[in-house]
Amino acid sequence: MRRLALVIRRDLRLALRQASDSAIVIAFFLLAVALFPLALGPETNLLERTAAGIVWVGALLSAMLSLDRLFLADYEDGSLEQLVLAPGSLAVVVLGKVIAHWLTTGLPLMAAAPLLALLLHMDAAGFATLLLAMALGTPSLSLLGALGAGLSLGARRGGVLVSLLVLPLCLPVLIFGAGAVDRAVQGLPATPPLMVLAAFLLAALPLSLWASTAALRQALE
């Protein structure tokens, strides 16, 4: 537990001192979503209907931007060797890094989402569900991202490769995340898609920790 806290604290400290990394992700999210009203025109009906999907696609793409730095800096400066050689389970270290990644990207994305929903004229009925769906979906993105980031270490153009690896895996999050908000806007119960998101998160947690620790060990061979 103390080791987990230690890793989270270190990564948060690094993220705060290099705050531009996180800021770029949020700026991209805001810009990418703001493109849609400009491209589709100010027709409120159209925006209202597509708002949930646009916000989710924006969040997904922005999250991809942040993934390559999850392990790459540690890999390049030798920290990853030391993390692998630290006593105790490597999964704890990876979990700490995933939590820190979520706190510095998933959480700000979540906070920015209602603002963008407002911009897209999303029905107010969907706001609470949007937040809840983001809260359940973005940790899955960080977890799957860790898997992709681990697998792409050492590859040329790793950043693009991460996105290609991770995006298909994230499709359930997109489908059920946007679906939940749509249902809420239409006045239907949003619980079933939210439950699927929660189940997906619970399945991704052990699987991606297990797979990314293996990928990290492989990267050092």
Added chain:
Amino acid sequence: MIEADTSFSVEGLACVRGERTVFVDLRFTLESGGALLLLGPNGSGKSSLLRLLAGLLRPAAGTILWDGRPVAEDDEAHAARLAFVGHQDAVKPALTVAENLAFWAGLRDPAIAASTIAMALERFGLGRLADEPARILSAGQRRRLALARLLAGKAPLWLLDEPTAALDAGSVRTLESVIARHRAGGGMVVLSTHTDVELDGAQPLHLDQFIRRPAVAGAAPANNAGDGFRPADSGGPS
């Protein structure tokens, strides 16, 4: 703190990188207080051997034994007993010097005292830089920070890959005395170097003798440990 009669040995160790066999049938035994000096030209497998010993690489053949038991049986116990300083210093420029060391030391021993960290930094001449961001460190100072990890932990086995790279003459002397003290307390050291590091009674291990060359086996000339050259001092002020 370190048991007096531990032993660290390898038997029939082979290393294959890609398609190339780096060395085969390598063996040595190290007792408490012992030091092993890895010698050989570039590409003879010094770094690979150290990474094998650390458990970062898997041997193609052979076993690594700690007190007669294969270390592969318990990777975590092996990781806990070794300290590895590789080519890269694992220093984060955005953290201060003390924060860098405190993180690595805390990961090994969550109850580590701040005074231990301060003492380790002081020993390697980084005491007055403790609160500066590591970004300002020179290559030699970063290396000293990496070496300070050795003193902030209690690992009995030190695996050092070219620890003197970028160090000035004074820092090499410091490292020598730190290693001597570690060995006097029963610790072991495996070290590769191109400079001449003074290690009393260190066993030299010439890696080029373990290349698969059946006709010449055992006949390779042994270089002396002391005939290395000392490159121009580089790195930071001391």
